Amino acid sequence: xxxxxxxxxxxxxxxxxxxxxxxxxxxxxxxxxxxxxxxxxxxxxxxxxxxxxxxxxxxxxxxxxxxxxxxxxxxxxxxxxxxxxxxxxxxxxxxxxxxxxxxxxxxxxxxxxxxxxxxxxxxxxxxxxxxxxxxxxxxxxxxxxxxxxxxxxxxxxxxxxxxxxxxxxxxxxxxxxxxxxxxxxxxxxxxxxxxxxxxxxxxxxxxxxxxxxxxxxxxxxxxxxxxxxxxxxxxxxxxxxxxxxxxxxxxxxxxxxxxxx
Numbered sequence: 001x002x003x004x005x006x007x008x009x010x011x012x013x014x015x016x017x018x019x020x021x022x023x024x025x026x027x028x029x030x031x032x033x034x035x036x037x038x039x040x041x042x043x044x045x046x047x048x049x050x051x052x053x054x055x056x057x058x059x060x061x062x063x064x065x066x067x068x069x070x071x072x073x074x075x076x077x078x079x080x081x082x083x084x085x086x087x088x089x090x091x092x093x094x095x096x097x098x099x100x101x102x103x104x105x106x107x108x109x110x111x112x113x114x115x116x117x118x119x120x121x122x123x124x125x126x127x128x129x130x131x132x133x134x135x136x137x138x139x140x141x142x143x144x145x146x147x148x149x150x151x152x153x154x155x156x157x158x159x160x161x162x163x164x165x166x167x168x169x170x171x172x173x174x175x176x177x178x179x180x181x182x183x184x185x186x187x188x189x190x191x192x193x194x195x196x197x198x199x200x201x202x203x204x205x206x207x208x209x210x211x212x213x214x215x216x217x218x219x220x221x222x223x224x225x226x227x228x229x230x231x232x233x234x235x236x237x238x239x240x241x242x243x244x245x246x247x248x249x250x251x252x253x254x255x256x257x258x259x260x261x
Contacts, residue, residue, distance in 0.1 A: 001132055001231045004029040004037040007207040009196040009224035010046040010165070013053060018044050019064055025226055026068050026076055032228055036075035036131065040163050040194040041092065041107075041141050043078040047165035047198065049119045051088040054081045062093070070099035075131060079140065079163055087121050092138050092163050094129060103129035107140040108149060116142075128156045134233050135159075141166060144177045144191075147184065151248075154185035158235040162191045168204040175206055182210035186239050188231070195224050212238040 006025045011017045022039060029037040041047065044061060045054040056062060062080065069076045077094045090107035106123025110116040126149055129136050137153035141164035153160055160181070166174045174191065182189040188211055195205035207220040209229055218229040239245060 001036070001134060002032075002034045002228060003190070003231050004032070004034040004226055004228045005190060005192045005207050005209070005218075005220065006037055006039050007193060007195050007205045007220045007223075007225040007227070008040050008043060010040065010043065010194045010198060012046045012198040013048055013050065015044045015054075015061060018046075019061055022065065022076075022078060023068055026072055026074060029226065029228070030072040030074050034074065034228055036077065036094075037226075038077040038161055038163065038190070038192045039079065040192050041079040041165045042081065042090065044080050046194065047201075049114075049116060051081065051083070051119050055083040055088050056080055057083065066095055066099040066101075069095040069097055073097040075102075077138065077161060077163070084121055087119055089123065090116075090120050090140060092140055094136075094138070102131075103127050103136075103138065105138050105140070107143060109142045109146055111142040126153050128153065134231075136161060138163065140164065144174070144181065147181065150181050150185050154187045155245075157187060158233045159188040159190060159231065160185070162189065164191065164193045165198070165203060166193045166206075168202045171204050171206055175208070178208065179210050179214045179216075182212060183214040184244075186212040186242070186244060187235050188212065195222065 048054050079092045082089045092105045094103040096102050105127040108123045110120045110122050135157045137157035138161040178189050178191045190209045192207050194203045205222050209218040220227045
C-alpha cells in the first residue's frame with residue numbers, strides 16, 4: 001500500500017485556498033500511485049477557535065472531498081470542524097475511493113492549555129478502520145500525549161495516524177512522543193503536521209513515519225511537502241519476535257486507575 005502524507009501549508013481560516021491545495025496535492029498523490037493521502041488537523045482552516053466561522057454548516061466542502069476521492073480513486077484523510085450544540089467538534093474523516101466516509105473520528109482531548117475545551121467538545125470513541133485488510137486508527141494532535149488510547153487502538157491497528165497542528169516551540173515533544181508511541185505499542189506511527197505561520201504561531205512540520213522499532217523510515221523536509229512511503233504490514237513479525245504486549249497487566253492497571261481516581 002502506498003501512503004502519502006501532505007505537510008500542508010495551511011492558510012489561516014481561508015477554506016477556498018486550503019481546499020484547492022487539498023485538491024492539487026490529492027491529484028499529485030494519485031499521479032505518484034498513492035492509494036491514500038492524509039492531511040493535517042483542521043485541513044480546511046488551520047487551528048482556530050473561531051467556531052462560528054470555521055464550522056461546516058452545509059457539508060458542501062465535505063462533498064468536494066468526496067467527489068475528489070471518487071474522481072481520483074484515492075482514499076483521503078482530512079480534518080474539519082462540525083458545529084455541535086453551542087460548541088463544536090474537531091473531526092478527522094477518511095473518505096474511500098467510492099466517495100464514502102469510512103471513518104469519522106472526533107478528537108478525544110481538546111487542548112485545554114490553549115482554551116480549546118472552551119469551544120470544542122471531546123469525543124468518546126476510538127476508531128479502527130480497514131483498508132485492504134490493514135487496520136488503521138487515527139488520533140488528533142494533543143491526543144498524542146495520552147498513551148492509554150494508543151494501547152487500546154494498537155490492540156487491532158497496525159498503523160496509527162496522528163494528524164496535527166503542532167507548533168515549532170514543542171517540536172521535540174512531537175518527535176519524541178511519536179517515536180515513543182511506536183516503540184511502546186509495537187506499531188507504525190505516522191505523524192502528519194502542517195508547515196508555516198498561522199497568525200503568530202509557526203509550525204515546523206516534522207511529518208514522519210516510525211516503525212515498531214522506533215526507527216524513522218520517512219521524514220518530511222521543513223517546508224510544504226508531500227512524502228510517500230510504501231507500507232507493508234509486518235507488525236506481527238515485530239510482536240512475535242519481542243512479545244511485549246503479552247506481559248501487559250490490563251486488569252491491574254484498571255484496578256489502580258479506579259482506586260486512585
